[in-house]
Amino acid sequence: MKATVRGVTLRYEAIPSEIAREARETLRDRFGHALSVVSTQAPCRNCLRISREPEDLILLSYRPLEDAGPYAEVGPIFIHAAACDRYDNVEAFPPDFADRPLVLRAYDRAGAIFDATVAEPGSAPAVASKFLEDERVAQVHARHVSYTCYDFRIVRGY
């Protein structure tokens, strides 16, 4: 998919690498939870691959927004238990998420929610671009449509 939609260049960002590295090395997340390895199918928020077969994954808590206000939710995410490469094709929509609907939440610079919607499969780049055309929007979070777990974020790619 093209990176530029409706004139806005998009950048797709996985969680910071250090979050995954710390969780693997310490089996603790930043909220003090003891972590364990489970065999399951879920999107890895570091490499943004969605396993088709059960894989060894670690479940941890993650806060995708700075803790600047009440919108800074903490929620569960999976990462591969073994080292994997952070998603780095940042100008391309993560292909494993292309065939699913996504909740898209737009946040302003202060971390307050600005708008939200459900994007049908394939429409997330256009919807995110529409949100990011408004200068008041700083970032858009993609989440699972029913579990509502955080998947990745979309920002302007200057």
Ligand SMILES: [Zn+2]
């Ligand atoms: Zn991974």
